[in-house]
Amino acid sequence: MRFLAQPGLYLEDLYVPDSHRGKGIGKSLLVQLAKIAVERNCGRLEWAVLDWNVDAIGFYEKLGAKPNSEWTVYRLTGESLSELAGK
Numbered sequence: 001m002r003f004l005a006q007p008g009l010y011l012e013d014l015y016v017p018d019s020h021r022g023k024g025i026g027k028s029l030l031v032q033l034a035k036i037a038v039e040r041n042c043g044r045l046e047w048a049v050l051d052w053n054v055d056a057i058g059f060y061e062k063l064g065a066k067p068n069s070e071w072t073v074y075r076l077t078g079e080s081l082s083e084l085a086g087k
Contacts, residue, residue: 006043009033014047030063048073 011033016026030045037045046068049056057067076084 007040008044008046009037009040009042011045011047026059027063 011030014026014029034045036042047060049060051057
């Protein structure tokens, strides 16, 4: 993958309750976000998924999404976050 040098749209969270899964809700939400991304000339629509969430991974791949192995997500929490903030 290359750096696109274009705006992107990032989806923070997507959650559909178990009782509503399999009804096309998740796909409809992602279709709408894809439309927004295209309308805004975004080069990508991105989100993260936990590696153990095989149902979600299968769902995303069925939509045509590809994992991005070139990026690693980092996180600061708790004491490390406070230390960096100087608190």
